[in-house]
Amino acid sequence: MRFPVLVEVRLRPGIADPAGATIQRALPALGFDGVQEVRVGKAIRFTVEAADEAAARRQVDELCSRLLANPVIEDTAVTVG
């Protein structure tokens, strides 16, 4: 079976996010007050071939840790299906 996958790569808590901070600082100028905790990450979409959803998830978890994220500064949230 082929499963659609969404991997969200996020900076770990405590890692500085100057891009997010810059966006947050720009928002009040457009009249959006009260927006906080802006964090910029990446969304990576693909499909994988696997016997079942659990197998697909195992494969995705491994490729996340080997390539898509640097565990020193990033973590991932995976959605399969």
Next chain:
Amino acid sequence: MTARVGVVVFPGSNCEHDVVEALGSLGAEAELLWHGDTGLAGVDALVLPGGFAHGDYLRPGAIARFSPIMSAVTDFAAAGGPVIGICNGFQVLTEAGLLPGALQKNAGARFLCTTVDVVVESTESALTCAAQLGDVLRLPINHFEGNYTCSPEVLAELQAEDRIVLRYATNPNGSVDDIAGVCSAGRNVVGLMPHPERACDPLLGSDDGRVLLGSLVATASVEPALSLRRHPA
């Protein structure tokens, strides 16, 4: 003997000729090695130069670490061979796990292109063995992702083992503990964000980089296992 130094070229590297020129002026025989090669042509030392290897896609160094030549680079480093990563090369070495930590975006969200003072904090490494402790070097920096970070445990280890070889006199990018360069446990692998190869001739405004690349050439001219190994890697 004349040291032979290989300079690894990835698609998107752009400082390799500066490194070759600088090494040549220091008496070494420098040659370019293509990232798609699987051997190192018998060189005595390696430099991973600056640039944007593989376009910096995904993260700087993330794709480069899977280039075919990296297996040989890893073996060479494990055997005690001197390996220097400059700027993007430093990012490749951290992604490849040859150096600890990671380079995140500069604090302040600015691309930095300037000249800074860098202090030699340890002379026991392939890049600093010819320098004096406390030497202040004027070196160019040119990066967006140069903010060195690591876990508190790794930082404590780097400090305890005297592996922070270069620090910024004034921190330009937010790096933890003002770190500009670190070395491996074996002290033969060194990464730094500043560009010593761009400071090897007074015409360029500084020749302070000569002592660093000169250290590499000196290290490459002798048996690395004898000259560098203080701890086993």
